[in-house]
Amino acid sequence: MSDDKEKAELDDAQVNGNEAIERGHDPVTVEKLGLGKVTSKLFTWGVETRGIYPVPLHQRVDRNFHKIFFIWLAMNFNILSFSAGTSGPLVYSLGLRDSCLIILFINLLCCIPPAYMSTWGPKLGLRTMCLSRYSFGFYCISVPCILGLATMTGFMILNCILGGQTLSAVSGGDLSWTYERLSWIPVLIVYLVALGVGGKHLSNPPPSEPATAEHILTFASVLAGFVLTYCPMGCDFTTYMDSRVSQWRIFWYSYLGFIIPVITIQCLGAAFAVSIPVVPSWSAAYVDQSLGDLFVAVLRPTGGFGKFLTVLLSLSVTANIAPTMYSFGLTFQVFIPYCAHLPRFVFAVLATAMKDAYWARRHLISVIPLSIVGAHRYYATLTNFLGLIGYWASNFIAVVLVEHFLFRAHPEWFLPSSTTTTTSSPSLSKHSPTPNSALMNKNSTGDPFAQYLLRDWNTPSLLPSGIPALLSSIISYGLVIPCMDQAWFIGPVAQKTGDIGFEVAFILTVLFYVPLRWVEVDGWTLVYEAIILGALDTDTVLDYRQWQKEQ
Structure with a gap:
């Protein structure tokens, strides 16, 4: 699409709300709710107030395309990717070679759709679920929205389970690009130290039984569900990028941001999981199926420094939760169109208020209590969740790509x-x-x-x-x-x-x-x-x- 034509189309859209398109929310509604002064102040501080309103062409000027690489890298460079890799040996009795081959080829294939959908943001300035209205319609998109909200909540639950388990093992508003750019570095240090300390146990993995087709395909479906569900949020982080950029450039930044952490960390998880039965201290620590206890056992030779590293690892889940909450608010606005008139930060405040209300009144359902329940059967929670979300994600991807x-x-x-x-x-x-x-x-x-x-x-x-x-x-x-x-x-x-x-x-x-x-x-x-x-x-x-x- 030419710049002139796209500008003309946006001008048409602005006829019924020029200021709403420019600001990304409806100023009239904001004033009625008494949020006008707060919104204006936050806007001057650089806080993003835009929700699902299209980003005008003249605001799509960000040429720091490497940002999208780091956000996908940070979202996947954490303990959740590690746990997905461990499910091959621990749940499906696969050997290290079979697990790593499945991880490699499934992720090389399944990371293509979310990476490709990331390229649509600069071209259209639309968020993913809003863009999906062009195939699912204005009303029927509510079904994918519900499934998307459930998926994002599920991922946050899994992250909270792992973060809580890891932290307990030691103790007995605006999306921050800077944080996402740097948050993976402490995690990398943790994994490197773990490899240095426990690597001697990984050199000779124990023999495994021949892999069956049933276990291979089921493990593959779990891995596919892990990455395919990024498709419904693929455009959310690229809408401000320069529309003149080559699609290939955005694609490769996104694709590498997926495959580097996902393949590496999942294979690392499979390697440690295979060695658990042959290392007595590891198997004793893993008796409750807690990855946090496993990391404490692996890093025990380093003393207090190992506990410090385990704390860093537990906090790594925030790099996944923060962008997920960002997309959660956008999806909620598509699900309930009236909410599109509100600035996006309202939903971040609402989510925080719900969490605080749970602790104060003990009656609201939130991510935290669900995480506590899921922690008792983590691998059942993980495999069931990833398997189920892979089904609807396949439906969604098929419709959107065929339409396109x-x-x-x-x-x-x-x-x-x-x-x-x-x-x-x-x-x-x-x-x-x-x-x-x-x-x-x-x-x-x-x-x-x-x-x-x-x-x-x-x-x-x-x-x-x-x-x-x-x-x-x-x-x-x-x-x-x-x-x-x-x-x-x-x-x-x-x-x-x-x-x-x-x-x-x-x-x-x-x-x-x-x-x-x-x-x-x-x-x-x-x-x-x-x-x-x-x-x-x-x-x-x-x-x-x-x-x-x-x-």
């Missing part, structure tokens, strides 16, 4: 001739339907981003219905459920193959979404013809049919 690469990039394959805005029939020019984000412009092909009309981002009637996206996802579960392998249910197919639910979910969603979306796109024209042509005289209808043939 097929319907947005090649609308001429699906749109009838009558949907073009340029007509050679003067008598029908006034009756031609105006292309919007549901009924795409056939004449504008080649660049899929040109089909995302930003003026439509918050107008339900100008967005797709979302029914094809929702229906194709739901239908896919007719075969996904028999392919599930969870602690509480093992489907008949999964009994023979292992968990292949996320692969099946992706393939079936693609197969169902294409025809359903095509019917929706062509259906708009059929409705148009039934209403408009039914009110026209016979000669005009014949003229219209002749024009269709010529096109």
